Amino acid sequence: MRRSLLLLCLLLLAASCASARRSGPVNRADVQRGENRGPSLHHYPGEGERVLIVGSPGISWRIFDVPGFGGLAPWLQNRGFDVWVLDWRDLPLTADLDAATDWVAAVMDQLGSERELMVVAHGLGGVNVIRAGRRDEVVRYVFLAVPGDLQYPLDPVMDFARQDWNAPHRLSEARNYKARPAAERRLLDALLFSYGTDPVSPAWLERQLTPVGPALLNDLAEALRRARWDERFEQGLASLTAPVTVLVGQTDAVAPPWQTYETYRKAGSQTRFYRFFSRALGDDREYGHVSLVVGKDAVRDVFPFVEEGLELEE
């Protein structure tokens, strides 16, 4: 009797583990760029349309698939999409903004060479997607918290812009959070500790910061100081023709709505959709920069809009 009960418990445990497991394994693939190894990709195979997720350089791809919880990548896979997530970790620390954009362009070209591609991009990742310009193979864009200009930044972002980023790895030193200069702590606060990342902890989010080279950081700081992106970005945004969806959290302190709205407004696409997330629009909470893609509330409030964006009809 006791043995039967034990067996039953083990069976129940195995069943619950199986149901909790992600529906697809994560495979890693590399994109070749000439003779050098290019960016790595994490693959969530699916039978449906191909989706590339591009996060921000400096933040791990893991925010799209939080261990033990899930995220946008497995969520889309469960809906049948063939999902690829860009991993920025191999980007050389000498890379500037142009080099990062070229990486994204290479990935889009490679993934789109076989079949049509849809792109979901977050933050600075979206800036790189836009700077890559129109690609015939891309049939939908969903931009999450991607600023179309840099007017009226909040204080932590301006503090960041005023610094001379000559030392690499600075953004990756989050474990020394309390020892960091106040200006950097404020930027991290704005970036990471936004509303609604439950059940993901701030400590876990801190660990997802990855190294970013000084050239890229200085390019970013320069754009912030002049309050706009460069000509490559403007031309890229105007050149887009595929349907564009722009989503943002109302209290996003890094890419606030008044900046992301410009992405929607200036996109060349005929079919565009814009939505910000706010309790005033019936959402359960306010959303910040990272909480837009992390956390159980994002699953309920935001992800369905991502899926709608991927199905937006021209």
Next chain:
Amino acid sequence: MNAFLLRSLAAVIAPMLLQACLWAPLLHRAPISDEIVHAETEDGWRIAMHHYRPAPGTSAHGTPVVVSHGISANERTWSLDEEKSFPRYLAERGWDVWAIDLRGVGHSDTPSLFNDKSWNYDFDDYVTRDVPAVIDEVLRRTGAPRVHWVGHSMGGMIMYGYVSRYGDAKLKTVTTVGSPVRFTGYAGYLAWAQEMAPAFRDYLFTVPERAFIPGIAVFGGAFRTRAEYLVWNYDNLSPESARLIMYNGTANMAGGVLRSLAGPFTGAPFASRDGAIDYLAGLSRLTVPLHVVGGIADNLGTIAAITPAFDAAASTDKRLRIFARANGDSHDYGHVDLTVGDNAPREVYPELETWLRSHE
């Protein structure tokens, strides 16, 4: 209007009025100003000015401060009680403060069966009649050459209109708090309302908020609806304050004002009644110091909506301040919590006062 419609309206409004009476002992708050005086406009309206005298023992500042509320509101928007009162805060620091009720609300003349006033006035009546009358009356009473203007929401918009028409000779500084001039970047039902508004623009009528909002004020904070989050952030406004605002601080919205604001709300230029004066372009006449204040969680005076005025103003001395957690504030501020939010006396009032003092 047919009898059925009238009976239906009465059936809805009467219980609410009754409720409003019932809640009066609980929620009614008398004005806290030192006195209420009136300015008279050229078309015969009496505009109430709640006077907060400089507190005894304080070193008085020379320039009086005029404080204006926005649409669907009255002077209580700035002065909920002794603690949450920007005029009182200023007065305690030596300022001579005049907080106004625009025509049709509060202690100003209000259309009724017993006078010849009507609800047909519009935004330009505020700009061309109420504001000049108030400024002239304050200057006459104080003997000062200029005033500081502090306006919340539409209270800042009417100052933009005034400057576009008359220049800034009578102004020392202008502070606007959550005052939109270009209604862009809305989403969801706000964007839907923008699309629908042109069709209904000519049919907008006076919304008798005083007939029903006080009646439901006792439920303020109980359900925390999206409509409430549209105007304030409950993280930063206690339910008790919400109830007091709903009971004491709401006002009827005149149909003419709604119709005149429907234009800019739906993408038309922010301009005078006849379209001859563009109130945004007219800010090239604003040369005195300008302080534009907003809240990141403000759904009405969004940052996208308030910053065009900041850009258009010719002032060389201007400051944009966004109240947000990321900027070191305790909360992300909404529209009304900028004036009477729980933390406004600690965070917003001191910044506004410091800025005024630095420009005195």
